[in-house]
Amino acid sequence: MVNQIPVPQAKYELLTDIRQPRWRTQVVCLTLTFLIVGVLFITRAWFGILVLRAPKADRFVEEQIDNAKIATWLRRARMYAESTKENQNADRNTSVGASEQYHRNATSQVIVCYYTIPWDLNTSGELSPSHIDPHICTHIIVGFASVVNSMLDIGDNAWVYKQVVALKNREPKLKVMISAGGNNELHDGFSEMVKTHANRKKFIRSVLNVTKTYHLDGFDVDWEFPAWIGADDREKIHFVQLLQELRKEFDRSGQKLLLTVAVAAPQAIVDQSYSVPEMAEHVDFVNLMSYDYHFYVWYFPVTDLNAPLFPRCTETGYLSTLNVNFSAQYWVAKGMPREKIVVGIPAYGHSYQLDNPSNHNLQAPASGFGKLGTKGFVNYSAVCQFLKSGAVSIFNKESRVPYTFKDREWISYDNEESIYYKSSWIRTSGFKGAMILSLNVDDWNGTCYGTNETFPLTRTISKGLFKESDSKPQMSIGL
Numbered sequence: 001m002v003n004q005i006p007v008p009q010a011k012y013e014l015l016t017d018i019r020q021p022r023w024r025t026q027v028v029c030l031t032l033t034f035l036i037v038g039v040l041f042i043t044r045a046w047f048g049i050l051v052l053r054a055p056k057a058d059r060f061v062e063e064q065i066d067n068a069k070i071a072t073w074l075r076r077a078r079m080y081a082e083s084t085k086e087n088q089n090a091d092r093n094t095s096v097g098a099s100e101q102y103h104r105n106a107t108s109q110v111i112v113c114y115y116t117i118p119w120d121l122n123t124s125g126e127l128s129p130s131h132i133d134p135h136i137c138t139h140i141i142v143g144f145a146s147v148v149n150s151m152l153d154i155g156d157n158a159w160v161y162k163q164v165v166a167l168k169n170r171e172p173k174l175k176v177m178i179s180a181g182g183n184n185e186l187h188d189g190f191s192e193m194v195k196t197h198a199n200r201k202k203f204i205r206s207v208l209n210v211t212k213t214y215h216l217d218g219f220d221v222d223w224e225f226p227a228w229i230g231a232d233d234r235e236k237i238h239f240v241q242l243l244q245e246l247r248k249e250f251d252r253s254g255q256k257l258l259l260t261v262a263v264a265a266p267q268a269i270v271d272q273s274y275s276v277p278e279m280a281e282h283v284d285f286v287n288l289m290s291y292d293y294h295f296y297v298w299y300f301p302v303t304d305l306n307a308p309l310f311p312r313c314t315e316t317g318y319l320s321t322l323n324v325n326f327s328a329q330y331w332v333a334k335g336m337p338r339e340k341i342v343v344g345i346p347a348y349g350h351s352y353q354l355d356n357p358s359n360h361n362l363q364a365p366a367s368g369f370g371k372l373g374t375k376g377f378v379n380y381s382a383v384c385q386f387l388k389s390g391a392v393s394i395f396n397k398e399s400r401v402p403y404t405f406k407d408r409e410w411i412s413y414d415n416e417e418s419i420y421y422k423s424s425w426i427r428t429s430g431f432k433g434a435m436i437l438s439l440n441v442d443d444w445n446g447t448c449y450g451t452n453e454t455f456p457l458t459r460t461i462s463k464g465l466f467k468e469s470d471s472k473p474q475m476s477i478g479l
Contacts, residue, residue, distance in 0.1 A: 144182035147189030181222035211478035218258025308399030349413030423464030
């Protein structure tokens with residue numbers, strides 16, 4: 001007897017037999033699609049990491065960056081970007097509580113001004129030493145010398161140091177220092193030098209020779225950054241050894257030399273690169289690079305603030321750490337006395353190109369760097385001209401900093417109002433003082449207001465830091 005399959009079941013099996021090949025084909029197609037997309041995504045991500053990490057000089061040659069100030073910023077910004085990626089899985093509850101208010105004797109506080117050696121004084125856009133006002137800073141740090149063959153190398157820039165030191169004839173209390181590293185640390189100068197005691201000793205002798213020859217008042221270490229991504233973890237220890245030996249030899253020399261360090265703001269770099277309590281034993285103060293918290297990057301293409309004083313209420317977790325207040329308080333929590341922390345203030349802004357000119361708020365989608373400046377780096381004079389052209393300026397009351405926009409151009413920057421807030425906060429919080437980066441990108445030729453007032457941002461620091469005025473400075477031209 002032939003087995004009979006019930007008609008409904010036979011119909012079901014027939015349909016199943018017909019559909020199986022199509023189903024399998026769809027699975028294969030979907031699998032291949034996901035594999036292709038995955039490979040493309042991984043390739044793009046890996047390429048992005050390589051671009052951000054690129055520390056070599058030829059990377060900058062490819063991008064044709066011929067301006068030392070911009071090269072300095074771009075390299076630091078890339079490393080800050082890496083710190084953001086490193087912190088994506090950070091403890092969301094990490095916080096540093098604001099300390100009680102402190103009041104210090106204003107005479108003990110400092111205004112540290114970085115001055116970048118001009119790239120080409122034959123252009124009208126470069127600040128020469130003779131145009132620096134020596135009365136607006138307590139310290140001028142000239143950058144940047146290199147570390148070559150375990151020696152401090154000032155290149156062909158001896159004339160710059162001589163002219164800046166000559167400013168002391170007009171302001172005898174001014175301190176002039178030399179900084180090593182920054183944009184010139186594109187090779188492994190620091191990394192190789194700190195490895196052995198013999199190399200460090202050779203380097204320290206060269207530092208003492210330079211400071212004595214050019215009558216400098218101290219040395220600033222701008223190593224960005226020890227033991228950071230891809231580097232030897234032992235650099236963290238070697239760095240402390242370098243500072244300890246510098247301090248010892250400085251004290252022996254009888255030159256009464258200052259020893260300072262330019263230090264990172266992001267929490268990830270602080271944790272990885274610095275033994276803070278040990279550093280505190282040897283340095284006179286640290287210059288906190290509390291800027292470049294936000295700028296255009298392809299994997300997070302939205303507008304945001306370069307150097308907010310405080311976080312916005314919508315910023316939580318790691319985003320709530322990307323501000324001046326958190327960074328400064330975190331350094332205190334790690335073991336650096338607040339009276340040894342000089343808080344950095346940028347005189348430049350970051351520009352973005354908006355995807356949609358109608359969407360110009362914070363966190364607005366962006367497609368790249370703005371047209372103003374180079375690689376998003378915009379000096380204050382250019383910001384002033386942008387505002388005069390009819391751009392709208394918004395002051396964010398939570399973060400205490402402004403931003404401006406017009407058409408597709410969007411810029412985060414600092415003005416007199418934001419700097420007054422910051423310098424007043426520095427004073428009441430008991431920190432050592434304020435640092436500005438840099439005199440070169442402030443409005444040094446007095447074009448912003450038509451009053452010929454030079455260095456308006458740097459001058460504002462003293463108004464808040466030394467409380468020269470009980471009221472905030474009045475803004476003009478929408479600044």
